Amino acid sequence: MGKGEFILKRIVQLLLTYWVILTVLFFLFRLGLPDPTAALVVEGLSAEEQAMVQARFGLDQPLWVQYFIYLRNFLQGDFGVSFHYKAAVFPILMEKFLNTIVLMLPAILISYTIGPVLGVILSWKRGTRIEFSGIVSGLFLRSAPVFWTGMIFIMVFGIWWGVLPTSGMRTVPYDADNFLTKIFTLDYLWHLILPALTIALYYLGLPMLIMRNTMLEVMGEDYIELCQAKGLSPRTIMFKHAARNALLPVVTQAAITVGMAVGGQVVVEVVYSWPGLGREMIQAVRTSDYPMAQASFMLMAGMVLLMNFLADMVYGYLDPRVVTKGEGR
Amino acid sequence: MSTNVEKHKRQGNLWQRRKKQLRPFLESVFLPIKTIWSDPLGRPGAVIFGLILLMTIFAPLLATHDPNVMNEKVEGIVIRFGDSQWDTPSQVGDTPLNALAWVDETNALAVGTAGSILHMSDRDRWVTVDSPTEHNLWAVDASSPGFAIAVGEHGTILQYDGTEWNQVETPTNVHFYGVAVASAQKALVVGQSGTVLSWDGQFWTALATNNSNTLRSVSLTSEEAGVIVGDRGTILHYENGSFSGPTYRGFTDATFRRLNAVQLYSADIGFAIGERGTIMGYDGQNWYTMRSPESRELRGVTFVSADQAYIVGIRGIVLEYQGNQWEVLRLGYRRDFRGISGIDGQALAFGTDPYINELAPPSREHFFGTTHLGRDIWSQVMYGSRTALLVGILAALVVNILGLTVGLVAGYYRGRVDNILMRIVDVMYGLPLEPFAIILVLIFKPSLWIIILAIGLLTWRTNARIIRSQVLTIVERPFIKAAKVAGASNIRIMLVHIAPNILPLAFLQLAVAMGYAITAEATLSFLGLGPPQVYSWGTILHAARLSGAWRTAWWWVIPPGIFICITVVSVFLVSRSLEVLTNPRLRGGNNRAPRRP
Numbered sequence: 010m011g012k013g014e015f016i017l018k019r020i021v022q023l024l025l026t027y028w029v030i031l032t033v034l035f036f037l038f039r040l041g042l043p044d045p046t047a048a049l050v051v052e053g054l055s056a057e058e059q060a061m062v063q064a065r066f067g068l069d070q071p072l073w074v075q076y077f078i079y080l081r082n083f084l085q086g087d088f089g090v091s092f093h094y095k096a097a098v099f100p101i102l103m104e105k106f107l108n109t110i111v112l113m114l115p116a117i118l119i120s121y122t123i124g125p126v127l128g129v130i131l132s133w134k135r136g137t138r139i140e141f142s143g144i145v146s147g148l149f150l151r152s153a154p155v156f157w158t159g160m161i162f163i164m165v166f167g168i169w170w171g172v173l174p175t176s177g178m179r180t181v182p183y184d185a186d187n188f189l190t191k192i193f194t195l196d197y198l199w200h201l202i203l204p205a206l207t208i209a210l211y212y213l214g215l216p217m218l219i220m221r222n223t224m225l226e227v228m229g230e231d232y233i234e235l236c237q238a239k240g241l242s243p244r245t246i247m248f249k250h251a252a253r254n255a256l257l258p259v260v261t262q263a264a265i266t267v268g269m270a271v272g273g274q275v276v277v278e279v280v281y282s283w284p285g286l287g288r289e290m291i292q293a294v295r296t297s298d299y300p301m302a303q304a305s306f307m308l309m310a311g312m313v314l315l316m317n318f319l320a321d322m323v324y325g326y327l328d329p330r331v332v333t334k335g336e337g338r
Numbered sequence: 339m340s341t342n343v344e345k346h347k348r349q350g351n352l353w354q355r356r357k358k359q360l361r362p363f364l365e366s367v368f369l370p371i372k373t374i375w376s377d378p379l380g381r382p383g384a385v386i387f388g389l390i391l392l393m394t395i396f397a398p399l400l401a402t403h404d405p406n407v408m409n410e411k412v413e414g415i416v417i418r419f420g421d422s423q424w425d426t427p428s429q430v431g432d433t434p435l436n437a438l439a440w441v442d443e444t445n446a447l448a449v450g451t452a453g454s455i456l457h458m459s460d461r462d463r464w465v466t467v468d469s470p471t472e473h474n475l476w477a478v479d480a481s482s483p484g485f486a487i488a489v490g491e492h493g494t495i496l497q498y499d500g501t502e503w504n505q506v507e508t509p510t511n512v513h514f515y516g517v518a519v520a521s522a523q524k525a526l527v528v529g530q531s532g533t534v535l536s537w538d539g540q541f542w543t544a545l546a547t548n549n550s551n552t553l554r555s556v557s558l559t560s561e562e563a564g565v566i567v568g569d570r571g572t573i574l575h576y577e578n579g580s581f582s583g584p585t586y587r588g589f590t591d592a593t594f595r596r597l598n599a600v601q602l603y604s605a606d607i608g609f610a611i612g613e614r615g616t617i618m619g620y621d622g623q624n625w626y627t628m629r630s631p632e633s634r635e636l637r638g639v640t641f642v643s644a645d646q647a648y649i650v651g652i653r654g655i656v657l658e659y660q661g662n663q664w665e666v667l668r669l670g671y672r673r674d675f676r677g678i679s680g681i682d683g684q685a686l687a688f689g690t691d692p693y694i695n696e697l698a699p700p701s702r703e704h705f706f707g708t709t710h711l712g713r714d715i716w717s718q719v720m721y722g723s724r725t726a727l728l729v730g731i732l733a734a735l736v737v738n739i740l741g742l743t744v745g746l747v748a749g750y751y752r753g754r755v756d757n758i759l760m761r762i763v764d765v766m767y768g769l770p771l772e773p774f775a776i777i778l779v780l781i782f783k784p785s786l787w788i789i790i791l792a793i794g795l796l797t798w799r800t801n802a803r804i805i806r807s808q809v810l811t812i813v814e815r816p817f818i819k820a821a822k823v824a825g826a827s828n829i830r831i832m833l834v835h836i837a838p839n840i841l842p843l844a845f846l847q848l849a850v851a852m853g854y855a856i857t858a859e860a861t862l863s864f865l866g867l868g869p870p871q872v873y874s875w876g877t878i879l880h881a882a883r884l885s886g887a888w889r890t891a892w893w894w895v896i897p898p899g900i901f902i903c904i905t906v907v908s909v910f911l912v913s914r915s916l917e918v919l920t921n922p923r924l925r926g927g928n929n930r931a932p933r934r935p
Binding site: 033151 | 761
């Protein structure tokens, strides 16, 4: 199987999967919620207006027609109008999405830089007290609920010591013409510290433990013995020769983590009142803002699929055996 | 004949054959347990998890309180006023103090609920003394260190002779609420139904008042003159054994309110106070309404000098009078006072009514403190462990059964079946858990089943993949081919020959899924997606966040999180030790982990 064929097959698979998810989402919403405009009626729409809205969503049509309207709207990038904001969903969603990205990327960057280094050190100190305590603290970091560490951080740094801001992206009021002027400030970085640290600590354990495990495997390979025979220092062997080859699973895990993080850290955004995608979704559920909830989920699922796809591609690039082995079984 | 014997023999061996088939299953179940126990990290993990499991089973026994009850606290509190300033509250005894009387400038007597009597000496040394009664005592007064009277419910009158308290026979069974002692030869006791008893040094005699209201308080200026107040605005002037009504100066709307206390400093100055912030003044001839800065109930009034007086009331009200009007003092104390009693230049305010023990820090009574509603956090955490483990175990079972079935079928049949099942797994990988659960809650109602369903539906994907790849390698082994050649059915091969071999792996996945499910449950509950009437570690934290009190009440935030951590870590440790079973490369040279069959 060639490289191009491999990528093409994956893309087709990706699109099919996404289509299935959209379909499931559609029927899930229709199942629990036969008439999404019911929420609007309370606000005093007249019968004609209601009929107009229903026609817009195609609710007067049979289910399968509604389904095709739903797919058509999705392809045209029309995600409807938010009940809560009384404005188009898409621009609002993009803003929240970017807010989430600028929180998650720095956090993941931190944990995937420090984590592997710690992992190498753990494998180096195999069988010592350092390795033991490293593994245990890694497990603790993974199992401490991230919203809880967030609350503790707020309590300690925000309330007791009062040194760091604990909510929002910027000190209000602030004026920013666009997204870039909003985040290229010290104030933003200042607000970023606590939430990013919380997430980074949570994500730190996984790359550390993965790195340790693969390092232990790699250290058994012949070429490491050769390096030792050459008289290279353990530090050089560890970081230059072994770590490079052990990085592969960490890199793919990083890509998957980014995909999951877009939707996966709802709680951190809630705890720190970060105006991101996850918090928006919770708000949409609280206010019964169905178009917003539905579109947020579409975006999150899309990101997960895309990043999983990227992880596959990266893996295929770094370890070409995957591409050819794929068809073997 | 021979066929018959053979048939018989076959039947007889049926159980043995079943046993033979069961053996690998049993081995597969015991193998992981042995493995966990032999691992240095797995053993503490298993022990901790066992303890948590015991905790969930015995939660009702371990819980010291009903987690839903708003816990009240009862204690006797005094706040001293002296040298022109107020001290901080200090606790004296475990029962509320109902009344307090000064004997001289350093000694006082206090009575309270359930007949409790306390003596104060040297200004702040309190001693509980023996009491001859169990009834609530409502008033006490003393004329000298050697003579005091306390009165209470059911006609209780106690006399103090300087060494001990003695109960006095009384002609009535009504509740007494007030007493004033002018000397050892003169005292008045007032109570329900307009009852007034007079003490003449030897006998108690009832005085006719022509009033049927409950009388609450009495104050004497001399042996033969004083004022009694009570319900429905009752004010009675006492003079030489007879009673007369009050006269009012100007309009008063307080005549029908309950008056709780009266205090005369001299024959021509005094105050009476009562419910709805009522303050009445007395100028020697007339009563008049004073402007009150409070609208809630006032409970006690006392003078510390001719032009300085204090009033206390419910919710920590303290009012100060400095010659012309009443002003609010803020002592930062919010509980209900029962009264105040003063003597030249100093006073003691006392109480208190039972209060909701809200946001109490950890103590022997409440191990993890209380919430903003006075609920016991320790008990909530104990009950919360049930939800965590219930959801953890059920979700892990759902995950495992789904994953095992899909993985087994996909790995065994391969080809088209495998392809379809694995594409379904791909779809599952596209669904982020928390958002999916949020959508489910939006569409359905919050409940534990939605949480279990969400976790179960979304996390079997990893299991299915891992089991499938394991099955793929097992299918290639000779004994499977042999079974096929021998004509065993597909179901039989899957259940009898393959399943035992993947059970250790399934066991590992069970542990992994459980840790994941416990975290997920806590997260979803924290977001408020769990059922509100069920306690879980997540909902406790959700409630803490919702109340806003979590920013200071660390005892509310830390325990649930610690328990989540410990539980998940113990499960992680167990699952980590099980990895040895499935990944032989992790086995060290001297590892005693048993070999797989």
